[in-house]
Amino acid sequence: MRKISFTNQKGGVGKTTTTINTGAGLSRLGYRVLLVDMDPQANLSYSIKINSGRLEKNVYHVMKGECDIRDAIMKRESFDLIPASIELSGAEMELVNEPARENILSDAIEEIENEYDFILFDCPPNLGLLTLNAFTASDELIIVLQSEYLALHGLSKLMDLIQIVQKRLNPNLKVEGIVCTLYDQRKNLNREVLGHIRDHFGAKVFNTVIRDNIALAEAPSHHKTIFEYDGNSYGAEDYMKLAKEIRNGH
Ligand SMILES: Nc1ncnc2c1ncn2[C@@H]1O[C@H](COP(=O)(O)OP(=O)(O)OP(=O)(O)O)[C@@H](O)[C@H]1O
Ligand SMILES: [Mg+2]
Structure with a gap:
């Protein structure tokens, strides 16, 4: 069983x-996959369509201790999902006095982790308590970089946080790899940035x-993964390739 956070x-x-389509790719490869939406924007949840009736039980309620993690899991044909909702934006403040508040998610996930081969966390775009919880619950991080100017900007802050988490919260955590996205090979700039990222991180880059x-x-506006929406697209090809690379270990 592997627990991986997708972060930046x-x-x-x-x-x-990347979280959705890597998860979908791994499930097509025959693995039992759970996706966990850790972002109050809930883009992952909406992208694969959630039955709004189930929203009263989501990762927010799990973290608040108001519902059992099993009750928050939505079973889908391919992979399972623990959705998020906008209420999650309050969790940061509401949990501030909670003892060991960085471990809440990790403790909850422990109950169900043996039922899956891969648990993938979609992190929000900040380094707050929700990201800390995802990092503490994970064994591996995959850093997602856009192949654009300033891609590496701000990354030292992320690396510092990873070191702190490794030291204080989760000594098992490792950076599994770096994946470059939104790559347009016709653009010189994209090629240059990719070269720069490879120079900088070497074999860590997928x-x-x-x-x-x-x-x-x-695909998200049709509430589909890339494999359901257009299985012949570059997107489907790339995410299947990434899923295999992750499966094989980096
Ligand atoms: N390879 C790609 N090709 C084309 N469009 C893409 C690609 N990857 C992502 N997008 C689009 O770019 C936008 C941002 O992608 P996404 O929501 O996955 O980023 P994110 O890092 O999760 O954003 P946030 O930080 O807000 O959570 C979305 O509209 C998504 O559909
Ligand atoms: Mg997102």
Whole structure:
């Protein structure tokens, strides 16, 4: 069983798209997959359509201790999902006096983790308590970088946080890899940035690069994964390749 957080405090770099479609890819490879939406924006939940009737039991209620984690799990045909809702934005403040508040998610996940092969956490675009909970509950991090100018900007802050978590909260945590997304090979800048990222991080960078592909942007509005929406797209090809690379270990 592997627990992986997809992270970058920078917004709009492809974290949610990568969490969904890597999860969908792994489930197509035959693995039991659970996705956990840790972002109050709840983009992951909406992207694969949630039955709003179930929203009263989501990751917020689990973290507040108001519901059993099993009651928050939505079973889907391919993978399972623990959704989020906007209420999660209050969790940061509401849990401030909770003892061991960084461990709440980790403790809850422990109950069910043996029922899955992969548990994937979609982190919000900041380094607050929700991200800390995801890092504490994970064994692995995958950093999602957009192949754009300033891709590495702010990354030292993320690396500092990872070190602190490793030291104080979760000594098992490791950076499994770095995935570059929204890559347009026609753009010199994208090529240059990718080269720069590879120079900087070497073998940590996944061989798979996620290309800029309109189908990936369209699929969420149809509440579909890329495999359901357009199985012949570059997006489907790239995310299946990434899922295999993750499965094989990096
Ligand atoms: N490879 C891609 N090709 C084309 N569009 C993409 C690609 N990856 C992501 N997108 C689109 O870019 C936007 C941002 O992607 P996404 O929501 O996955 O980023 P994020 O890092 O999760 O954002 P946030 O920080 O707000 O949570 C979305 O509209 C998404 O559909
Ligand atoms: Mg997101």
